Amino acid sequence: MVSLTLLEPQQKTPLQQWSFENSSIIRIGRAADNHVVLTDSLVSRHHLELRQVDADNGGGWRLVSQGTNGTFLNGVLVIQSSLPDNSLLQLAQGGPILQFQIQEVTVLETGVRSQQMQATEENAVATVYSAQARANSSSICTHEGNSPNNLFCIHCGQPLSVQQKIRHYQVLQTLGQGGMGTTYLAWDAAGLAGIPQLLVLKQMNADMVKIAKAQELFEREAYTLKSLNHPGIPKYYDFFVEDGKKYLAMELIHGQDLEKRIFTNGPVTPSQAIAWMIQTCDILDYLHSQEPPLIHRDIKPANLMVRSSLNRIVLLDFGAVKEIGTAPGTRIGAEGYCAPEQERGQPLTQSDLYAIGPTLIFLLTSENPFKYYRQKGRNFRFDVAKVPTISSQLRNVIDHVTEPLPRDRFQTAKKLAAALAACQ
Numbered sequence: 001m002v003s004l005t006l007l008e009p010q011q012k013t014p015l016q017q018w019s020f021e022n023s024s025i026i027r028i029g030r031a032a033d034n035h036v037v038l039t040d041s042l043v044s045r046h047h048l049e050l051r052q053v054d055a056d057n058g059g060g061w062r063l064v065s066q067g068t069n070g071t072f073l074n075g076v077l078v079i080q081s082s083l084p085d086n087s088l089l090q091l092a093q094g095g096p097i098l099q100f101q102i103q104e105v106t107v108l109e110t111g112v113r114s115q116q117m118q119a120t121e122e123n124a125v126a127t128v129y130s131a132q133a134r135a136n137s138s139s140i141c142t143h144e145g146n147s148p149n150n151l152f153c154i155h156c157g158q159p160l161s162v163q164q165k166i167r168h169y170q171v172l173q174t175l176g177q178g179g180m181g182t183t184y185l186a187w188d189a190a191g192l193a194g195i196p197q198l199l200v201l202k203q204m205n206a207d208m209v210k211i212a213k214a215q216e217l218f219e220r221e222a223y224t225l226k227s228l229n230h231p232g233i234p235k236y237y238d239f240f241v242e243d244g245k246k247y248l249a250m251e252l253i254h255g256q257d258l259e260k261r262i263f264t265n266g267p268v269t270p271s272q273a274i275a276w277m278i279q280t281c282d283i284l285d286y287l288h289s290q291e292p293p294l295i296h297r298d299i300k301p302a303n304l305m306v307r308s309s310l311n312r313i314v315l316l317d318f319g320a321v322k323e324i325g326t327a328p329g330t331r332i333g334a335e336g337y338c339a340p341e342q343e344r345g346q347p348l349t350q351s352d353l354y355a356i357g358p359t360l361i362f363l364l365t366s367e368n369p370f371k372y373y374r375q376k377g378r379n380f381r382f383d384v385a386k387v388p389t390i391s392s393q394l395r396n397v398i399d400h401v402t403e404p405l406p407r408d409r410f411q412t413a414k415k416l417a418a419a420l421a422a423c424q
Contacts, residue, residue, distance in 0.1 A: 006097070026049070028049070028050070029046040030044060043069075043095055049066070061102070062081065071092075073088075095309060171184045172186060180214060183201070183202050188237075202247065219239075222248045228290075232286075232315055234251040234253060234316065255307045258302070258362075259300075260302075262362060270394060276363070284413040285412070285413035285417070288413060337369070349413075357382060361387075372387075381404075393423045394423045
């Protein structure tokens, strides 16, 4: 029997597993007629075949790659190759990662199979037994052979360690902790439409309930996410109160925020920075097109996550979202990224666009954009004339989008995106 396990790109923890007991060919791709279907734009419709060599004698396995974006075997680009046990297969650079494993048949299964060979309908009985064995595996599995970093058992697929249970959510890890609350990685065995899934569970501390503003921001994020539907915005799953604490369950984004990415790897190329900001503009255009328009108010690298599988931007942290037309509120925004009118508690949709300018500076220099903020005439402006990776055309876009007065900037996210596209 062989298994294929879809791994989380950063931690290499199991997300989903497929087992094949009597297959000599396993097809992997985006099309629905594959044995393993991976809905990732980097994956070709019929990307990869795994073939058993000399199947009658239990021979080894070989891979044949047919994907447009290539297949990497243990980090090496291959077209055809033998396939050792415990290999890592990556379908395209930056694409999904699968672990290939050859699993020995247990003594219990061998005994059952020998009895089934005497049965009249051996194929039907084998199929029924196999399904029952997998269904009951969580009760008999010893979880042996798992890596210390695994969240789920590679045999039965159940969580290896549950820190606590909050309603029906099983908390597997603590992702972050602060004054407002704690963020957990959680497992929902019931899932949506019966499909189990990993998710993020945000908990607001009980003592924060006494602070009206903190309560407002937490509930606002839940309310806002529930009303939105865009691939660049995390999906809302649930909002509830348990033991005096408020919880928000939302989509888990596999990736890294731009702040961590730049601090870890350094500046990116202008074409990559521009591509990410065009994607951000698309999300902002969606928000600003709501009725009434929604202003995010906290656009900055730490709130822009890049999905590992698609290299696409996802906008995080909707606690600061504000509707146009409501009364001036609390000053929210990160130093260096916050527009002048937003500093005064009067944000506009153009305030979100303003933040694209300093974000570009950070992506291309890996330095706090405030370093480039200096007085020019009567106002303070960003001066990036001496940054070699910023062309004169891109510098003009940054100057335009960070004009002190909102009326002098790009008025819509679509116009800013068009200006950025012209710089590529």
